[in-house]
Amino acid sequence: DAKTTQPNSMESNEEEPVHLPCNHSTISGTDYIHWYRQLPSQGPEYVIHGLTSNVNNRMASLAIAEDRKSSTLILHRATLRDAAVYYCILSRATSYDKVIFGPGTSLSVIP
């Protein structure tokens, strides 16, 4: 499985944008880029996914580099509720592939 690299932790001020980076230099052409997050004492929840183009949804935006070797999850206005561990994950697009979690980035939001 292709691996991802994320910073262990990041801090953001409340109501400011947050850019969470992810490197995936060994990504294959059929790999989706997924982001999940885990709020304290909860199971993970899906945030966003993409293949080649940038994506937006009500939770976040996903910016994918042109060579697909890195991506950035963008939270447009961080709230205290966004404090969580964010996981960047790759899996194949050709068939459903299980989600394998790395260590993720622990995001702290400062009031």
Next chain:
Amino acid sequence: SAVISQKPSRDICQRGTSLTIQCQVDSQVTMMFWYRQQPGQSLTLIATANQGSEATYESGFVIDKFPISRPNLTFSTLTVSNMSPEDSSIYLCSVVEGLRTYNEQFFGPGTRLTVL
């Protein structure tokens, strides 16, 4: 989106005993998974629960220690057998609803297990 419940939500058990964790989904799903999350760690996939056949285990996990059943499309159980303190973890059930081109995974709230 699928709604997942797990029972029990937490338990404290003695070493050498076994605990069966139940996962119930409010809709039929194609795939179900079991994960473990040790204290302060990320999630580790234990196995894929296959409906009507044996589960598929990840490296480092065996059926004798973590037997799994999946009798239908909405229910699965994970048993943690002959427990030791090292089995103290949160155990999470996860599902995929369909077979579209992209399918997000939904996670249950987890079962927090403490082994004394």
